[in-house]
Amino acid sequence: MKALVKSRPEEGLWMERVPVPEIGPNDVLIRVKKTAICGTDVHIWNWDEWARKTVPVPLITGHEFVGEVADVGAAVTEYRVGQRVSGEGHIVCGHCRNCRAGRGHLCRNTLGVGVQRPGAFAEYLALPQHNVVAIPDDVPDEIAAIFDPLGNAVHTALSFDLVGEDVLVTGAGPIGIMGALVAQCVGARKVVITDINPARLALASRLGVRNTVNAREESLARVMQRLGMTEGFDVGLEMSGAAPAFRDMIDAMNNGGKIAILGIAPTGFEIDWNKVIFKMLHLKGIYGREMFETWYKMIALVQGPLDVSGLITHRLPADDFRDGFSAMRSGEAGKVVMDW
Ligand code: NAD
Ligand code: ZN
Numbered sequence: 001m002k003a004l005v006k007s008r009p010e011e012g013l014w015m016e017r018v019p020v021p022e023i024g025p026n027d028v029l030i031r032v033k034k035t036a037i038c039g040t041d042v043h044i045w046n047w048d049e050w051a052r053k054t055v056p057v058p059l060i061t062g063h064e065f066v067g068e069v070a071d072v073g074a075a076v077t078e079y080r081v082g083q084r085v086s087g088e089g090h091i092v093c094g095h096c097r098n099c100r101a102g103r104g105h106l107c108r109n110t111l112g113v114g115v116q117r118p119g120a121f122a123e124y125l126a127l128p129q130h131n132v133v134a135i136p137d138d139v140p141d142e143i144a145a146i147f148d149p150l151g152n153a154v155h156t157a158l159s160f161d162l163v164g165e166d167v168l169v170t171g172a173g174p175i176g177i178m179g180a181l182v183a184q185c186v187g188a189r190k191v192v193i194t195d196i197n198p199a200r201l202a203l204a205s206r207l208g209v210r211n212t213v214n215a216r217e218e219s220l221a222r223v224m225q226r227l228g229m230t231e232g233f234d235v236g237l238e239m240s241g242a243a244p245a246f247r248d249m250i251d252a253m254n255n256g257g258k259i260a261i262l263g264i265a266p267t268g269f270e271i272d273w274n275k276v277i278f279k280m281l282h283l284k285g286i287y288g289r290e291m292f293e294t295w296y297k298m299i300a301l302v303q304g305p306l307d308v309s310g311l312i313t314h315r316l317p318a319d320d321f322r323d324g325f326s327a328m329r330s331g332e333a334g335k336v337v338m339d340w
Pocket of ligand 2: 092093094095096097098099106107108109110
């Protein structure tokens with residue numbers, strides 16, 4: 001089969017012919033239809049420090065996908081050939097304390113599809129049946145192809161009660177935009193999204209995020225004044241991984257505010273911890289999606305009020321992956337979806 005492989009420890013990815021993966025008794029073989037490119041895939045392409053530490057070579061990359069069941073292992077009872085599926089890309093161990101308590105997202109032994117084990121940028125993907133998620137008929141393929149990052153957004157946004165709350169989202173990348181839309185859908189009062197890239201802010205507003213702010217041009221203090229907010233934000237969703245954004249967020253929170261942190265900073269950075277203490281802030285780190293609560297809620301949201309289709313700005317055949325990756329690296333793209 002065709003697959004996009006990190007076959008050498010250097011910059012780039014290569015389309016290669018590799019064997020179709022073999023499946024064990026508990027696995028599902030998926031004929032991949034569409035995949036989307038994640039920022040993580042760009043790190044793997046760039047072969048930066050994180051990728052060098054994390055990714056074994058050679059490895060098929062990619063973890064955002066939708067497809068159809070092509071074959072099932074002998075012990076698979078829940079899926080049948082032809083069924084439309086996506087799946088959770090974090091493979092958990094099943095035996096650590098958190099796994100056994102039903103908190104798979106907190107597993108200590110998580111392995112990432114397309115990061116530490118063979119990925120979805122391929123014609124076929126083998127996935128444990130536990131990780132497979134059936135896609136209802138009324139959810140389009142390209143939306144299901146971005147369920148992994150949408151799940152990040154939903155997990156982050158639904159970490160705290162948002163009803164009637166003022167919510168600050170820092171970073172209008174695909175995940176920040178989806179997070180802001182989720183916050184609006186579930187009944188937040190004011191939702192403000194910041195970025196420093198005008199193209200990203202324009203995309204956010206095209207998708208319906210009501211308050212977009214260029215953090216280089218307007219301070220959050222000024223924004224709050226303009227919106228008639230006198231005390232500060234109740235909930236923060238950190239989706240940029242940028243130190244200045246996180247510091248601005250801490251300053252703009254009300255006392256007792258809650259911050260869910262998804263953005264990953266390329267290097268460590270300092271914050272004023274005394275502000276966290278005297279403002280009595282709650283900080284919560286987010287990794288991946290809750291298994292599988294996030295999936296149920298996300299599917300219900302896209303079947304209902306949440307429309308993220310406008311986020312997909314590029315659609316191309318997998319053979320044109322170079323164009324897809326350059327669109328991602330330009331910082332102007334929303335989601336880039338490739339057909340397999
Ligand atoms: P992205 O890189 O497309 O978006 C980040 C955005 O932050 C960019 O638009 C950038 O211009 C903006 N930004 C930079 N500096 C800023 C500032 N000072 N103020 C406001 N915005 C600023 O990333 P994405 O794909 O949307 O993902 C969001 C973040 O989440 C990334 O850091 C990514 O690495 C991380 N991530 C984490 C997980 C997890 O499980 N924790 C999963 C996926 C992605
Ligand atoms: Zn575990």
